[in-house]
Amino acid sequence: MDGAMDEAMDGAMEEETQAVLDTAARVFADHAETPAALWSALEETGLTLAATPEAQGGVGLPPEAVVALHRAAGSAASPAPLPDTLTARRLLAAAGLPAPDGPLALALGGTVSAGRYSGDLIEVPFGAEAEHLVALAETDGAPVVALLRTAHAEATPRSGAGEDPLADLVFDAAPVAASAPVPWDAEALEAEAALMRAAQIAGALEAALDLTLEHTTTREQFGRPLSKVQAIQHMLAEMAGEIAAASAAVEAAAETAGPTSPPDRLAAAAAKLRASEAAGLVAAHAHQAHGAIGYTHDYALRRFTRRLWRWRDDWGDESYWAVVIGRAMAAPNAPSLRARIFGEPDGR
Amino acid sequence: MTARFAFPAPKPDPAEDVLRAEVRAFLDAERASGGFTPAADCWVSGASPEFSEKIGAQGWLGMTWPKEYGGQDRPPLHRHVVTEELLAAGAPVAAHWVADRQSGGHILKYGTEAQKREVLPRIAAGTCYFAIGMSEPQAGSDLAAVATKGTRTATGWRLDGRKIWSTGAHFAHYMIVLARTSPPEGRNRQAGLSQFLVDLKGPGVQVSGIEDLSGSVHFNETLFDGAELPEDALLGEEGNGWAQCMSELAMERSGPERFLTTFLLLDETLEALRGKLDDRGHAVLGRLAAHLMGLRRMSRGIGRRLSEGAAPEVEAALVKELGNRLEKETVDGVRKLLGTLPRGPSMRAVRDLLDETVLRLPSHTLRGGTTEVMRGIIARQLGVR
Numbered sequence: 001m002d003g004a005m006d007e008a009m010d011g012a013m014e015e016e017t018q019a020v021l022d023t024a025a026r027v028f029a030d031h032a033e034t035p036a037a038l039w040s041a042l043e044e045t046g047l048t049l050a051a052t053p054e055a056q057g058g059v060g061l062p063p064e065a066v067v068a069l070h071r072a073a074g075s076a077a078s079p080a081p082l083p084d085t086l087t088a089r090r091l092l093a094a095a096g097l098p099a100p101d102g103p104l105a106l107a108l109g110g111t112v113s114a115g116r117y118s119g120d121l122i123e124v125p126f127g128a129e130a131e132h133l134v135a136l137a138e139t140d141g142a143p144v145v146a147l148l149r150t151a152h153a154e155a156t157p158r159s160g161a162g163e164d165p166l167a168d169l170v171f172d173a174a175p176v177a178a179s180a181p182v183p184w185d186a187e188a189l190e191a192e193a194a195l196m197r198a199a200q201i202a203g204a205l206e207a208a209l210d211l212t213l214e215h216t217t218t219r220e221q222f223g224r225p226l227s228k229v230q231a232i233q234h235m236l237a238e239m240a241g242e243i244a245a246a247s248a249a250v251e252a253a254a255e256t257a258g259p260t261s262p263p264d265r266l267a268a269a270a271a272k273l274r275a276s277e278a279a280g281l282v283a284a285h286a287h288q289a290h291g292a293i294g295y296t297h298d299y300a301l302r303r304f305t306r307r308l309w310r311w312r313d314d315w316g317d318e319s320y321w322a323v324v325i326g327r328a329m330a331a332p333n334a335p336s337l338r339a340r341i342f343g344e345p346d347g348r
Numbered sequence: 349m350t351a352r353f354a355f356p357a358p359k360p361d362p363a364e365d366v367l368r369a370e371v372r373a374f375l376d377a378e379r380a381s382g383g384f385t386p387a388a389d390c391w392v393s394g395a396s397p398e399f400s401e402k403i404g405a406q407g408w409l410g411m412t413w414p415k416e417y418g419g420q421d422r423p424p425l426h427r428h429v430v431t432e433e434l435l436a437a438g439a440p441v442a443a444h445w446v447a448d449r450q451s452g453g454h455i456l457k458y459g460t461e462a463q464k465r466e467v468l469p470r471i472a473a474g475t476c477y478f479a480i481g482m483s484e485p486q487a488g489s490d491l492a493a494v495a496t497k498g499t500r501t502a503t504g505w506r507l508d509g510r511k512i513w514s515t516g517a518h519f520a521h522y523m524i525v526l527a528r529t530s531p532p533e534g535r536n537r538q539a540g541l542s543q544f545l546v547d548l549k550g551p552g553v554q555v556s557g558i559e560d561l562s563g564s565v566h567f568n569e570t571l572f573d574g575a576e577l578p579e580d581a582l583l584g585e586e587g588n589g590w591a592q593c594m595s596e597l598a599m600e601r602s603g604p605e606r607f608l609t610t611f612l613l614l615d616e617t618l619e620a621l622r623g624k625l626d627d628r629g630h631a632v633l634g635r636l637a638a639h640l641m642g643l644r645r646m647s648r649g650i651g652r653r654l655s656e657g658a659a660p661e662v663e664a665a666l667v668k669e670l671g672n673r674l675e676k677e678t679v680d681g682v683r684k685l686l687g688t689l690p691r692g693p694s695m696r697a698v699r700d701l702l703d704e705t706v707l708r709l710p711s712h713t714l715r716g717g718t719t720e721v722m723r724g725i726i727a728r729q730l731g732v733r
Contacts, residue, residue, distance in 0.1 A: 269634075330629070
C-alpha cells in the first residue's frame with residue numbers, strides 16, 4: 001500500500017473514531033447519573049458493539065480507538081460498565097463466542113470442568129448487577145473463556161472506595177452458558193484490563209482538573225480568584241503534568257494492541273502504574289483546591305475522585321505493576337536498561 | 349477530552365534504527381578503547397574537545413541544519429536518537445552541547461548569512477563551542493531584569509555588564525548575550541533588549557570560574573568591561589532580544605537531557621544488582637523504569653512537533669518539570685536499592701556514581717529555568733496566569 005493511501009485510510013479511520021467518541025460524549029452527558037438509562041442509550045447508539053470485530057457484527061474499532069472510548073467513559077464518570085463490557089466482548093470475540101446483550105462483568109480466575117465453572121472472584125465491578133459475567137478461566141491448565149450468569153454465584157456486596165457496585169462472587173460448579181479455548185492467557189487479560197482502567201483514569205483525571213480549574217477561577221477569596229494565588233497555580237500545573245504523563249503512557253500502550261491481541265504487557269504495566277500514581281496526586285490536589293464544597297455529595301468532584309480511588313487499585317495497583325516491570329528488568333539475562341528504554345536495533 | 353498539550357506519537361522511521369545502531373556501536377567501541385569513561389551529568393561535566401571532534405566527524409552535530417552550513421538535513425528526531433544515546437552512555441559531550449543544542453539553531457534562525465557561514469560549519473565539526481549569556485547576578489528567574497548594556501559606537505557596539513552561571517565559558521569561543529540596548533517601554537521591561545554574538549576571546553571580556561559546591565568548575569562569571577564589538581555582532585533584530593531569547597530557551601529545554609541525566613546511575617545500579625533484588629527492590633526499579641518509558645514517549649512527541657515546525661515550549665516545560673522530578677526520584681530510589689546491601693568493593697563504582705550525582709542534583713531543577721518557572725509556564729497554558 002502506498003503512503004498516500006495509507007494516510008487516506010488513516011484519515012477515514014480517524015473520522016469514524018471521532019464520530020464514535022462524539023456520540024459517546026453526548027450519550028454520557030445525557031445520562032450522567034442514571035445507569036439503566038445510560039445503558040439503553042449506549043445499546044441504541046451501537047456503542048456497546050464498538051470493540052466487537054465487524055465479522056461478528058460489531059463496529060470493529062481499532063484498539064487505539066477502543067482505548068480512547070474507555071478514556072471518554074472515564075472522563076464522563078460513566079455509571080454503566082461500558083469499558084468492562086467492551087473488554088469482555090473483545091475476550092469473547094477472541095474465543096469466537098457470541099456475546100449476549102446487556103452489560104457484562106469481567107473477571108480473571110476459576111476453572112471450567114465438564115461444563116461447570118468454579119471460582120472465587122474478588123471485588124468484581126458490577127459483579128452482582130450485570131446479568132452475565134465473562135471469566136478468563138482454565139481447563140486443565142489451558143485458558144478458556146467462560147460466559148456465566150451472575151445469578152449462579154453467591155454474591156457478597158463490597159463497598160469499595162468507588163461509586164460503582166462491587167461484589168465478591170463464589171461460583172461452585174455453576175452451569176456455563178458458553179465456553180471455548182482462547183489464545184489469551186491470564187497475563188494477556190491482565191494487560192488488556194489494566195490498560196482499560198488506565199485509560200478510564202486518564203479521562204477522569206482530566207475531568208477532575210476541568211472542575212478544579214472552573215472552581216479556582218470563579219471562587220474568590222482575599223478579593224481575587226483562587227487561581228491567581230501562586231500556590232494554587234503550581235498545584236494546577238502539577239496536576240496537568242501528571243495527566244499528560246498518564247495520557248502519554250496510555251497512548252503508548254494502546255499502540256501495541258492488535259485487533260484481536262492484547263497490548264504489550266510491560267507497556268500496559270507502565271500505563272497502569274503511571275495512571276494509578278497520577279490518580280492519587282490529582283485527586284488530592286483537586287480536593288485541596290476545592291475546599292469543603294468538593295467534599296460534599298452534591299458536588300460533582302466525588303464522581304471522579306471516588307472512581308479514581310477505586311480504579312487505581314483495580315487490575316493491579318502501582319506496586320503490583322512496579323514489581324512486574326522490575327522483575328522483567330532485573331532478571332539475570334534480561335536486556336540492559338538502554339535496550340529496554342530505547343530499543344535494540346541491530347540486536348545491540 | 350481536553351487537549352491542552354500535544355505529544356503526538358512519532359511515525360515509524362527505519363532510518364532511526366540504523367542511526368541508533370551506528371551511534372551505539374561507535375560509543376561502545378569508544379568506551380571499550382578507553383576513549384571515555386562514563387560520567388554523571390556528562391553534558392555539563394564532561395568537556396572533551398577530542399570527543400566532540402569525533403562526534404562532529406561522524407556527522408552527529410548540527411544534524412538538522414542544511415548541508416550548506418555543515419549540517420545533515422536530518423529531521424529533529426534523528427538528533428533526538430543521537431542525544432539519547434550520548435546521554436545514556438554518559439559520554440563527554442559538554443564541550444559542544446550548548447552550541448549544538450541551541451546556539452547553532454538559534455543563529456540559523458536569526459543570524460545573518462555571514463554569521464551562519466562563520467560559525468555553523470565549525471559547530472558541526474565539533475570545534476566551536478558556545479556559552480549561554482542570559483542570567484546575571486541580579487537577573488535569574490526574572491530574566492527581564494538584565495542590566496548588561498549594549499551601546500552603539502562609531503564602529504559597532506560596546507558591551508558592559510556581567511553574566512553569571514555561564515557553563516563552559518572558560519573554554520567556549522562565543523557567548524550569545526542578552527543585553528539592554530534601549531530603555532524599557534514604560535513597565536514593559538521585555539522591550540529594548542537585544543542579543544549579541546560575542547567572541548569570548550575578544551578584548552574587554554574576562555571569564556572567571558566559579559566553584560560549585562563540590563569544588564569543581566564548570567560555570568563562570570563573565571565580565572564585559574567596555575568590550576568593543578563589531579557592527580555585525582548584533583544577532584537578529586535590535587529590540588527583539590526577548591522574543592529571540594524565549595525561542596532559544598525553548599530549544600534549551602526541549603531535549604531529553606531534562607530527564608536522562610540520571611539514566612546512567614540507574615543503568616549502572618541495575619547492572620550491579622541484577623539477579624540480587626527482592627520484590628521491594630523490583631518495585632523501586634520498576635517504578636522508575638515505567639516513568640522513564642513515559643517521559644521518553646513525551647520527549648519523542650516533542651521531537652515530532654519540532655519536526656513539524658512547531659515550537660512546543662509548554663510541552664518542553666512539562667517534560668522538564670516531570671523529568672527533573674524523576675531524576676531526583678532516581679537518586680532516592682537508587683539509595684533505597686543500595687541501602688540494604690553491604691558496601692563491598694563490588695559496590696564501589698556505583699556508590700561513587702551515586703555520590704557524584706547527589707552533588708549535581710540540586711542544579712537540575714535550576715538550570716534551564718527553575719521548577720517554579722516551569723510550573724508558571726504550564727499554569728499560563730491552563731489559562732490561570
